[in-house]
Amino acid sequence: MTELGKILNEEYDVIKSRKENIQEGSYTCYLFKKGLDKILKKIGEEASETIIAAKNGDKKETVGEICDLLFHTEVMMAELGLDWNDITKELNARREKENMNVEKEAKRKAENRTDECNIN
Numbered sequence: 001m002t003e004l005g006k007i008l009n010e011e012y013d014v015i016k017s018r019k020e021n022i023q024e025g026s027y028t029c030y031l032f033k034k035g036l037d038k039i040l041k042k043i044g045e046e047a048s049e050t051i052i053a054a055k056n057g058d059k060k061e062t063v064g065e066i067c068d069l070l071f072h073t074e075v076m077m078a079e080l081g082l083d084w085n086d087i088t089k090e091l092n093a094r095r096e097k098e099n100m101n102v103e104k105e106a107k108r109k110a111e112n113r114t115d116e117c118n119i120n
Contacts, residue, residue, distance in 0.1 A: 016078045042072045
């Protein structure tokens, strides 16, 4: 597992633990107590703040906002019963599909075919 994968899994485990063991004063527990609508609202806010930081060219602020966005996304994942394995499986399936499409396109070009290959 990569360092990023390890960190994301460790953070997710802490978030999931907060969901299962409510602790007074915990921001994560507050989000779970408020429910999915509040969690989704925070994801929207963090996504907007990430966009603004990136547009402003502020790398440090952008990194911080990406971290906030990932955190709130992990809270949503825990609320919905998803984990990083679910995300990894989907990403791998998409990569396999893309690799198949690239191979189809390369074969079509190698055969000098002019019909279009559906790469969707």
